[in-house]
Structures are given as C-alpha cells and as structure tokens.
C-alpha cells in the first residue's frame with residue numbers, strides 16, 4: 092500500500108484509472124487534517140501548468156507588462172535555452188548579484204525535491220546569486236531572541252511539552268490563544284497530529300488557559316478557557332502593566348531576576364515611570380488595550396499563583412514593533428521566576444504549527460543541503476519590494492548596514508510572492524523592473540502569471556521523496572502515485588538540464604539520479620541518527636514500511652540547566668544571562684527598537700483609527716488551506732462567500748454599515764482595495780475584522796496599476812514597512828481599513844483560471860529579437 096506525506100499530514104493515496112481519487116488519512120494519525128480532502132482536486136486541477144510557457148511580448152522583445160500579456164507555449168528545448176541564455180547574459184553583464192534566487196516559500200514537504208533548496212543549490216553551482224535571509228513567520232523574533240536569550244530555540248520548537256504542561260502547569264497565559272486550524276500544518280509534514288489533543292489533555296487534567304486575543308474562537312471551546320479580548324498590537328502595554336503590578340505588589344521573584352538576568356534596573360525604572368514620566372499601571376494599559384483594570388489586576392494575581400507558562404503566537408510579532416511583545420513575554424516570565432521549571436516560564440509557537448509541545452530531536456532529519464552560495468548578498472525576505480525599487484541603496488539590519496543588489500533576473504521556485512508579500516500593488520509595480528522573471532510552478536498561480544518564463548513542475552504525487560520536519564518524530568515516504576500531467580518535470584530534473592547546458596551538471600547532481608540522491612539523503616540522516624543512539628532502518632526497509640517514528644525521550648524543561656547554574660550553563664548572550672536590557676540593541680540606536688521592552692504605539696491600530704479607516708484588519712493563516720496552496724480544493728472553495736474569501740466582521744460594525752451575512756464587501760485603504768464575502772460575528776472585538784491570507788491575487792485589470800483585487804487577498808491592503816530595523820521582519824498585522832457593502836453585481840473573475848495564451852501546444856517557438 093503506497094503512502095505519501097505532505098505539509099498537511101501523511102496519507103494513503105487511493106488511485107483509480109490513473110487519478111488520485113482520495114487522500115485517505117494515515118492510520119497512525121490520531122487527529123488527521125480535514126485539508127486532505129482538497130488534495131485530489133489540487134493535483135488534477137485544470138489550472139496545472141502542463142507545458143513551458145513564455146510571455147509573448149518578452150519573447151518578441153516588445154516589452155509589454157508582466158501579468159497582462161498572453162503567453163506562448165514552447166518546447167522544453169526552447170524554454171531551457173532561453174533560461175540559460177538569460178542566466179549567462181545577466182551573469183556576464185552584471186555579475187551574480189544581479190540574479191535574485193532567494194525564492195522564499197514553503198515549497199513541498201518533500202525534502203529532496205524541495206524547490207527552493209534545489210534552486211538555491213543550482214544557482215550556487217552556476218556561479219552564485221543574491222539570496223534571502225530570515226522568514227515571514229517569525230522574522231522579528233528570529234533577530235530579537237539571540238540578543239535576549241542567546242539563540243532562537245524558544246521560537247523554533249524547543250519549548251515545554253504538552254506532557255509537562257498537563258503535569259505541572261496551572262495557568263497558560265496564551266497571547267494569541269491556540270488556533271487549532273494552524274496546527275494541521277507542519278513544514279515537512281508529520282505522521283501524527285498531537286498538538287490539539289495535547290492541549291485538550293492538559294485542560295481535562297485541570298490546566299487553565301487564558302486566551303488573550305481579539306478573537307474568541309482561536310482557543311478550545313472548554314470551561315477551562317477564559318477569553319480576554321485585547322486590541323491588536325497592544326499586548327506589550329498589557330505585559331508591561333502585569334510586570335508593574337507584580338512590582339507594586341512586591342511579587343516579583345527577585346531572586347531569579349538577580350541571579351539569571353541583567354538590566355532589570357533599566358526596565359524597572361521604565362515601568363515605574365522614571366524614564367518617560369508614565370507609570371505603566373493597569374489603568375495606563377487599560378486605556379491602550381481595552382482590557383479593564385480589574386481584569387489586569389486579576390490576571391497578575393492569577394499568574395503569580397501556582398505554575399504559569401506564558402506563550403505567544405507568531406502573529407503578535409508579525410507587526411510593527413513586533414519585537415516588543417516577545418521581549419516583554421520573556422521579561423514577564425523572568426519576573427514570575429519559573430523559567431527552567433517544568434511547565435513554567437515562556438514559549439513561542441504553540442498553536443502556530445503542529446510540532447510545538449511534542450518531544451523534539453536535533454539530529455537525523457533527512458534534508459537536502461544546498462551548496463554554499465559564494466555571492467555574499469542576503470536580503471531580508473520582507474524587503475523584497477524595497478530591493479527591486481532601490482538598487483544600490485543602503486538599509487540597516489540588526490546593527491549593520493547593507494546595500495540592495497541591482498537585480499536583473501528574478502528566479503522563483505517553491506514560493507508565491509504574490510501571496511506572501513505585503514502591499515501587493517507596490518510589489519506589482521516593482522516587479523516590472525527586472526529584465527527577466529523565471530518561475531517553476533505546478534499551478535498557474537498569481538506569481539506564475541507575473542513571470543516571463545514559466546516551467547511546469549510536478550507535484551509530490553508525481554515523484555518519490557521523503558517528508559520530515561526538523562525536530563519532529565516522523566519520517567514518511569512520499570511514494571509516486573500518478574503520472575505528471577502534460578510535460579511537467581521535477582524541479583531537480585529541470586535544474587539538471589540547465590546545469591548540463593551550463594557545464595556544471597556534476598556539481599549540481601553529484602553524479603546521482605533522483606533515486607540515488609534520495610537514498611544518499613536518507614543515508615546521511617541514518618548516520619546522524621546512529622551517532623545519536625537512535626538507529627533508523629536501512630533505506631529499503633524504510634521504503635517498504637513507508638514510515639518511521641523516532642522513539643524520543645522527554646526533553647528536559649527549557650533553561651533547566653541555566654536556572655540551576657547561570658554561570659555553569661550560561662546563555663549565548665554577551666552577559667551569559669537573560670538580557671532584560673540589551674546594551675547591544677541599545678547601542679544600535681534604533682528608536683523603534685530601544686534597549687529594553689518598550690510600549691511604542693504602531694502607526695496603524697485602534698489608537699490611530701480615523702473616520703476614514705476605522706477598522707483594524709488582521710490577516711490570520713487560513714483554516715481551509717496552506718497559504719495559497721490548495722485554494723482550488725473543495726475545503727477552501729466550499730468556504731468562500733459569494734465566491735470570495737470570507738471576511739469576519741464584528742456584529743456592531745456590520746450593523747453600523749448595513750452589512751449582513753453573505754453580502755459582498757469592499758475593503759480598502761490608501762494602498763488598495765479588495766472584494767470579500769461577509770461573515771458577521773460576535774467572536775471578534777468591535778473595530779477588528781479578519782481576512783485570512785491566501786486567496787489568489789486576482790486584479791480586475793492586470794494591465795493597470797493599483798487595480799481592485801477581486802478574490803479577497805489581504806495583501807493589497809497590508810503595509811510594506813519593517814517591524815523595525817533590528818529585524819526587518821514583516822508587519823502584516825498592522826493595518827487599518829474601511830469596509831462597505833457592495834450592491835450586486837460586484838465585479839468577479841475566477842482566480843483559478845488559465846492565463847491568456849497567444850499560442851498553445853507549439854513544439855517550438857520562433858526566433859527572439861532581444
């Protein structure tokens with residue numbers, strides 16, 4: 092019986108007549124994801140890319156406009172020659188920096204055919220490229236935490252386990268709650284979804300949860316869960332007031348603070364108002380957060396009683412000044428003094444992806460490693476548009492100054508910037524600047540439509556691979572189950588053909604075909620596993636069984652050794668301790684990220700809401716798909732309202748605007764506008780609306796700048812400014828909009844259609860004058 096893995100879990104492919112008809116949940120999964128129902132429809136979607144295609148006016152050299160011109164289908168020979176010609180030309184005329192191959196994106200769960208990694212490997216073999224650093228998920232935390240704690244472990248999964256929480260924790264203060272929709276997903280997949288049930292077990296055992304969230308429903312529906320509605324972007328004020336309250340009560344665990352942290356004198360002076368004349372009392376925070384004084388005081392009492400874990404979802408730091416709530420969480424946990432105790436302290440990422448709260452390992456994950464990129468340029472992912480608009484200009488990043496490269500050729504495989512980036516109207520303009528854009532895609536996504544050369548890639552069901560998330564206990568074989576449609580090829584096959592033409596075939600393939608490379612990748616993981624005393628079967632046995640689960644010991648509580656002996660097991664910070672004040676960060680002189688946790692009002696939030704733009708728009712992760720992936724599957728399409736992405740609007744806000752369930756709404760601000768379907772609800776705070784990410788960017792007029800978007804993509808509204816210069820992280824959650832009902836018929840266009848073609852099915856195209 093064949094088996095397959097995916098970001099949304101393991102399954103048994105049921106194939107009839109050469110078609111995948113069902114993705115049957117893997118029998119080892121105790122809580123399989125409903126998203127599996129969308130897999131057959133995606134694999135056999137009518138918008139698969141089936142033949143190489145080139146934008147007509149790029150091919151004939153007349154210019155035209157990306158996203159607006161018809162495509163010409165060409166043969167593989169022609170397409171590969173065109174890509175090689177452009178790579179050679181740009182390298183020769185402008186050097187490796189001019190080739191942008193960052194290619195951020197989740198790609199597939201398969202660790203060998205991971206498109207982004209294979210592209211990075213190919214471009215490194217072919218002479219280098221401008222790459223990317225950091226991520227959209229927890230970019231602010233990734234830069235902040237090493238200064239405060241010495242590394243990123245608490246945001247990458249080395250957090251208290253559900254078992255320890257169930258056994259020890261009285262209260263989990265969850266900033267951002269626990270959205271069960273999110274833990275369906277894991278980058279690299281899983282064999283068993285344990286997070287939702289892990290929290291459910293803790294609740295049954297008496298652990299209590301406080302869901303601090305603008306949204307009620309992103310936490311289990313259980314009597315042990317209290318909802319504390321909070322204005323988006325205001326958590327730092329709440330956390331500072333909780334610390335100030337502990338301070339006023341004499342309830343700060345001073346022994347831990349003195350022994351394990353540095354800089355509290357600076358923080359304490361700020362809390363007490365000695366720095367800015369503002370005492371950070373509960374009354375001060377109540378005015379900012381909307382949380383009543385009595386609730387804040389009650390919370391402080393609750394947190395200091397019994398064992399407390401403070402958590403925050405990644406969404407909180409995907410915001411302007413997103414570093415601050417995370418730093419404040421660490422500081423609050425230090426004041427409570429339970430860092431290093433089982434089920435106490437803090438942890439980030441619960442309710443974000445599947446693996447957090449499970450046991451973890453730091454070895455033995457099959458993964459393909461790209462060759463080192465000799466070109467030193469690495470641009471923070473969220474600065475994509477700035478890079479395209481400002482070649483050669485300087486920008487600050489984590490204490491250093493860098494320069495944007497002058498990009499002439501953009502190469503993307505395994506990511507969807509017209510899904511993931513902020514202020515898409517701005518990106519769409521910047522995207523016209525490079526000379527050439529090459530994209531590999533299985534589907535005609537918004538990004539594929541915005542390319543010059545589109546190469547058809549297989550989906551995972553059409554090739555052999557292995558799914559494995561770093562740290563997570565499962566390895567799952569991904570066994571080829573159906574034929575590729577049309578002329579689609581594996582990304583690795585495409586790059587091998589390009590490498591051959593460029594004379595770097597051996598460097599790229601290592602002399603291995605796909606089957607050999609898969610075996611080599613597995614064998615490396617097997618050696619690592621054996622070295623760590625966790626032997627895994629040989630490749631053939633693994634492939635025949637189809638899965639392997641590491642039997643992992645329970646990890647010690649995070650920071651346990653450090654707590655016992657801060658000098659014996661110091662952190663990798665300059666002081667070796669938790670830095671409540673960081674002289675390093677302070678020394679960077681960024682006013683938007685000072686030396687200790689600080690309340691800094693965001694540019695767009697409830698506190699700056701105007702009559703023009705009164706609603707704070709959050710764009711959470713979609714429960715019905717993974718980002719833009721699976722949007723054409725039934726789970727997502729059945730969730731659409733009036734054919735568009737549903738937007739949750741508070742009942743009072745809806746009443747004030749005459750909005751009813753099922754209405755078509757227009758959402759807009761000075762950056763863009765989009766059309767959505769209304770869902771009226773009491774489960775979100777007044778003044779807040781929710782529009783999940785991932786609806787396919789569908790401009791009404793692709794030939795025009797700032798065209799209205801028809802399918803409900805929130806990124807035409809989001810701001811493309813960094814969280815701070817420290818992290819250069821995205822600030823996608825810091826957005827104000829206005830909402831209105833639209834009289835029908837509202838404009839509509841199918842987001843999952845094929846692009847316009849000037850020529851289909853051609854085996855070769857004519858000459859190219861350019």
Ligand SMILES: Nc1nc2c(c(=O)[nH]1)N[C@H]1C(S)=C(S)[C@@H](COP(=O)(O)OP(=O)(O)OC[C@H]3O[C@@H](n4cnc5c(=O)[nH]c(N)nc54)[C@H](O)[C@@H]3O)O[C@H]1N2
Nearest residue numbers: 196197206227228505506507511531548710718719720823
């Ligand atoms: N407003 C707003 N924006 C956000 C966020 C938010 O919260 N709010 N979240 C951000 C976050 S955290 C993230 S991680 C990003 C996610 O952004 P992305 O990771 O870019 O989103 P995906 O839709 O997963 O894009 C993956 C693409 O890879 C393609 N693909 C899959 N398998 C293969 C393959 O084998 N070969 C090739 N060539 N292609 C393949 C898919 O078809 C898809 O187009 O979005 C970010 N954007």
Ligand SMILES: Nc1nc2c(c(=O)[nH]1)N[C@H]1C(S)=C(S)[C@@H](COP(=O)(O)OP(=O)(O)OC[C@H]3O[C@@H](n4cnc5c(=O)[nH]c(N)nc54)[C@H](O)[C@@H]3O)O[C@H]1N2
Nearest residue numbers: 228267272273303309323324404405406443711712717718
């Ligand atoms: N089904 C599904 N799951 C996914 C993904 C997907 O596309 N689909 N994407 C995956 C990826 S790439 C990532 S990075 C993770 C992201 O995980 P997150 O970024 O944590 O996910 P979100 O759903 O954006 O938000 C989590 C919660 O934070 C709350 N929140 C937002 N802003 C604030 C705030 O200012 N204050 C407070 N207190 N709460 C706030 C939201 O209401 C929500 O309940 O999700 C992963 N899981």
Ligand SMILES: [Mo]
Nearest residue numbers: 226227228229
């Ligand atoms: Mo993410």
